Amino acid sequence: MSESPNAAATERRHLTAAQRNAVAELLRVSPVADELGRRFAKAGYELHLVGGSVRDALLGRLGDDLDFATDARPDDTLRVIKGWAEATWETGREFGTIGAQRHGIRLEITTFRAEAYDGVTRNPVVQYGDSLLDDLRRRDFTVNAMAVSVPEHVFTDPYGGLDDLAARRIRTPGTPQESFGDDPLRMLRAARFAAQLRFAVDPDVRAAMEAMATDLDRITAERIRDEFTKLMCGADPVAGLRLLVDTGLAQRFLPELPALKLAIDEHAQHKDVYEHTLTVVNNAVRLEGDGGTDFVLRLAALMHDIGKPATKVVDRAGRVSFHHHEVVGARMTKHRMKELRYPKDVTSEVVKLVALHLRFYGYGRGEWTDSAVRRYVADAGDLLARLHKLTRSDCTTRNRRKAAQLASDYDALEERIARIAADEDLARVRPDLDGNAIMELLGVPPGPIVGRAWRHLKEMRLEHGPLDRDEAEAELLRWARDEGVI
Incomplete structure (x- = not known):
């Protein structure tokens, strides 16, 4: 159960010296925050740095996007920033948000809100609020329900967000049922924060996610897609994926993932295909290198074996096989990504990787001619580097001898590709x-x-x-x- 607000929680003395320095540094490198605060104060309005901006400042993750809350209405906000902002936009106006830019910093200024869902529609019904405390109460989690006033720099933390941040814990300002009832997408967001920040979800929050999982059906595919993409791009996507499956949320929009628990992996019978898949995702994350987060590679790793349950066959000797699961899996991946409204180009890349992920197996038996190597490269096209990583990630056997042989075989294939490429333009056959x-x-x-x-x-x-x-x-x-x- 979440704690009630108390006056002491709003005092700045609750910030450690390091945390005060973090907020001060954010405001120092972003003087536009104080400039903006003075303009709002002169016009008779409050302005507070809120949400993710405060959380990230306390975590030492400074960014160029700042979120503010104010008692000014959108028209008032536009008047205050007129002539000061270098650019403005009103795409979020229906939710009370005005966007602006100043000195390369993107600002989102939102009127205090008390939004709620009516339990039927997929979009929030926006109601303006009049106080900062009410606004903070309607936010998703306590770590996002902190504020710093500008230009005064008074820290406000009525729901214990600072303690939860230190404990790396995800709680809601009010009851989880109230929070998720207002916006069911917050359940998916809890899993995203588990992946992004490596935070643990409070037991009460987790229980509410399990009980209210079906409420996610009220949310549009586009909103679910965006939140799921952020989860997959987190520092630890597997933590988020486990939470989605264990709470039943994955069943609502990605049923192919929990379905993997029904199949046994023929390559490593000590674990099922579900555990194998999560290991492949972790492997893919490690192989990304310095190129940054690769969503296409990560999603291909997640989806590469989803065709196995549909193709599972057990012979008389008890041996398990999944013939042509890559073909079935590619078709299933295309359908699921279409349902989630992913762009066609992203879908095409993920589907191709799923379809090709088994092509390498058999190379070590010496059956590949130069022609087969050319076709491998030509079929992969611009995805060849990702296919290399996906194939290597797919090796999860605990048999060290087998793992070493697979790695050696793939090293040999890459070397062979390089030799042929020295004589031919394999990248553009x-x-x-x-x-x-x-x-x-x-x-x-x-x-x-x-x-x-x-x-x-x-x-x-x-x-x-x-x-x-x-x-x-x-x-x-x-x-x-x-x-x-x-």
Whole structure:
């Protein structure tokens, strides 16, 4: 149960010296906060730095986006910042938010709110409030229910957010039932903070998530998608994913994930496909390197085996197989990402990685020709580096000898790709004759015949490597005679 507000909690003495320095540093590097505060005070309004801005300052995670709360209404806010802000936008006006920019800092200024859901619709009904304490009470979690007034720098923490921050704990200002009833997306946000900040979820909050999981059905796919993407891009996505599955939230929008608990992984029978999948996600995170967070790679790691439950077969000897699960999984991934309204380009990349993640297996048996290597590279295209990482991440066996052999095989494949690439442009495998040359040699206009000829020459390129001009022309003429084109 959350604590009631008390006056002592609002006093600045509750901040340690390090925490006071963190807030002071945020305001020092962002003098626009005090400038803005003085403008609001002169106009007779309050202004407070709130939410994630205060939380991140206390965590030492300074950013260029600042969130403010005020008793001024949106029209009043626009009048106060007129002539001061270098740019303004009103895309959030229906929720009481006015956006502005000053010296490269993005500001969001929101009227005190007391929003709530009516239990049926998917969007909040916005009601303006009149006090900071009421505004803080309607926020999602206590660590986001702290404020620093500007320009006075008075710290306000009526719900123990500072203690929860120190304990790395996720609680709600009021009861979890009240908070999640106002906005069910907050349940997904709790899992996101577990992933992003590595915070533990309070038992009361967790119990409410389990009891109210079906309320997530009231939220739009777009809002769920955005929150889930942030979770997947967190420092520890597996912590968030476990919470989604254990509370039943995943079943509401990503049922393929809990379904993995029903299958046993044929590569490592000491754990099920669900545990294997979470291990692959962790492996993928470790392999990202210095390039930053790679959402496409992480989601492909999460989805790579979702086709296994549908393809599971147990033979008479008790051996488990999942033939063609990569094909089924790619189809399921496309459907799920479409349901969550992911952009087509992102969906296409994840689906291709899922479809290709098994292609490597068999290489170590010595069955791959140079042609197979070219096709592997050509099919992966711009995703080749990610496919390397996904394939390596998929090795989760505890058998050290087997793991070492798989790693050695993949090292050999990468070296072989590099050797062939030194002689051929594997990154852009194209026919040795372009469309214009094909039309000129065959004497045909643009149309299906040109496309068929182009595809044939590409197959020859993949099978035999580069052909010189005379060889390519001879092959094209041979194909045209066999096809009755000439």
